[in-house]
Amino acid sequence: MRVLVALGGNAMTSSDGDASPESQRRAIAQAAVHLADIIEDGHELVVAHGNGPQVGNIMRKNELAVAELPPVSLDWCGAQTQGTIGFTIVSRIEKELNSRGIAKSVVALVTRTVVDPDDTAFTDPVKPIGSYQPRDYAAAMEELGQTWKDFGSRGWRRVVASPRPVRILETPTIEFLANSGAVVVAAGGGGIPVIPDEKGFNGVSAVIDKDLSAAQLARSVKADRLIIATDVPCAVAGFGTPEARDITKVTNAQLRELKDTGTFASGSMGPKVDAVLNFVDEGGPMGVIAALDNLPEAVAGSSGTVVTPVDDGVTVAARGSTLAERA
Numbered sequence: 001m002r003v004l005v006a007l008g009g010n011a012m013t014s015s016d017g018d019a020s021p022e023s024q025r026r027a028i029a030q031a032a033v034h035l036a037d038i039i040e041d042g043h044e045l046v047v048a049h050g051n052g053p054q055v056g057n058i059m060r061k062n063e064l065a066v067a068e069l070p071p072v073s074l075d076w077c078g079a080q081t082q083g084t085i086g087f088t089i090v091s092r093i094e095k096e097l098n099s100r101g102i103a104k105s106v107v108a109l110v111t112r113t114v115v116d117p118d119d120t121a122f123t124d125p126v127k128p129i130g131s132y133q134p135r136d137y138a139a140a141m142e143e144l145g146q147t148w149k150d151f152g153s154r155g156w157r158r159v160v161a162s163p164r165p166v167r168i169l170e171t172p173t174i175e176f177l178a179n180s181g182a183v184v185v186a187a188g189g190g191g192i193p194v195i196p197d198e199k200g201f202n203g204v205s206a207v208i209d210k211d212l213s214a215a216q217l218a219r220s221v222k223a224d225r226l227i228i229a230t231d232v233p234c235a236v237a238g239f240g241t242p243e244a245r246d247i248t249k250v251t252n253a254q255l256r257e258l259k260d261t262g263t264f265a266s267g268s269m270g271p272k273v274d275a276v277l278n279f280v281d282e283g284g285p286m287g288v289i290a291a292l293d294n295l296p297e298a299v300a301g302s303s304g305t306v307v308t309p310v311d312d313g314v315t316v317a318a319r320g321s322t323l324a325e326r327a
Contacts, residue, residue, distance in 0.1 A: 001224035002044040002178065003299055006214035006275070007031055007089075007292070008052075008230055019053045025088060031229075032092035034295040035183075040100060041296060044178055046221060047089060048214040051081035051189030055207065056130040059158070063141070074160060075192050075203030082110050082188035089185050105182040112169045112201060113191025113208050113216075119163035127162035127207055161206040165191065165213045169201065171220040178221060187213045211275035219282050225299050226279045228272045229292040235273060235305040237263045247305045252280040255307055276307045285309070 038045050055077045062071035072080075086108025093106045121127075125147050132155035133141075138148035141158065149159045168174075168191055177184045190208030194201040211228055218226040235247045237258050247258065256277060264270040269289075276287030290297070290304025297303035 001299070002046070002222065003038055003225045003227060004046045004048065004214060004218040004221070004223040005035060005038070005227045005229055005295065006211055007047065007049040008210070019057055024054075024085075025092070028085075028088050029092045029095070031292060032089070032096040034229075034292055035093055036096040036100060036102070037296045038299055039097065039104060039183065040102060041299070043299065044181075045183045046174065046178055046217070046223065047093075047183070047185045048187040048210060048217060049085055049089065049185070049189070050210040051078065051085060052129065054081045054085060055189065059130045073203065074205040074207060075194070078189045078192045078207065079110060079203075082108070082192065086110075086185045086188055093183060105180075106185070107177060107182050108185040108188075109170055109174060109177070111174075111186045111188065111191045112194045113187065113213055114166045114169060114201065115163035115193050115195060115204065115206065115208065116166055117195040117204070119161075121161045121163040122206070125159045125161045127160050127209075128157045129160055129207060130158045132157050162209055163193065163206055165208050165216045168213065168217050168220060169194070171217065174217070175221045187217050209271045209275075211271045212278065215275040215279040215284075215287075218279050219284060223279075224285050226276060226284055226287040227295060227298050227304075228275055228287070228289045229295065229298075230272065230289060231291065233291045233294070233304065235264065235269050235289050239263075239265070239269070249301075249306045249308075252277055252307055252309055255305075276305070280307050280309050283309075 035045060035047065055074070058077045058080060090106045090108045097104050128149065132151060135156055138156035142148055147159050148156045151157050168187055170186065174184050174186045187210070190210040190213040193204050193206045193208050195204050214228070215226060236244055237247055238244045247255070255273065259273055259277070264273050272289050276289060279287045285308070286301060287307045288298040288301070288304045294303040
């Protein structure tokens with residue numbers, strides 16, 4: 001099967017949030033073990049990845065160095081993280097495959113994602129990036145044209161436009177490489193956001209949700225599985241409440257019913273649910289939200305929140321109850 005795995009940006013930092021180069025290398029090396037398991041099982045692999053912490057660090061460096069160097073825009077930041085993270089993922093997967101005696105080309109591709117210039121996200125920025133800062137710092141940045149939001153006791157944080165992906169420009173090349181037997185790392189950070197003009201495409205200052213782009217790419221390269229790798233075993237309905245329940249095997253119609261109740265937080269599990277729904281709604285055979293440590297089981301459909309388009313007796317686990325029994 002062809003499997004697309006989307007790694008979160010936080011999966012490439014240590015558990016305490018340390019984003020130092022060495023911590024990122026260690027975290028990616030751990031992820032590479034599970035990715036190599038998929039390859040060793042005989043599957044084709046495409047890897048997408050997030051870049052939230054990494055872009056936040058670059059933006060912070062921009063702010064600290066503004067008196068010395070001109071800051072770079074978000075599309076440039078995205079391109080920089082694609083290069084750095086892609087290089088590191090490729091190196092670590094190669095090392096893991098070599099240790100198992102598996103000969104396989106691994107390549108990272110700088111990837112652009114087309115967005116709609118009229119997307120309402122450009123007039124209503126809501127995607128938080130960077131670190132929390134005190135109000136006076138946020139006010140100074142707002143004077144430079146940035147938008148900041150109050151997150152209560154944690155402080156203020158910059159918010160930026162996050163338009164929806166329309167298409168991924170490098171899809172034909174990604175598909176060619178995958179068809180040639182290569183492991184492909186692509187659509188890093190959701191892809192570098194670009195908008196069209198009469199001659200081509202121009203970068204735009206925004207960030208794209210990596211899970212939504214991963215779903216777009218998975219459909220485009222005809223993946224058999226979309227795996228959203230995260231740090232929890234599965235999606236949870238009513239997270240943090242006494243009614244919390246794990247969601248295991250479910251149809252896209254059942255998952256959408258749960259989504260419409262507002263049970264999934266927009267800033268965390270919500271985009272992951274949207275991504276697997278988008279993939280399955282458009283004909284994808286299976287989308288899974290699962291823990292990174294359980295990737296082979298997720299591919300087999302035996303771990304995580306497994307979403308399929310056919311109602312073949314699958315259920316939503318709710319402390320032993322099916323969705324129909326709860327209705």
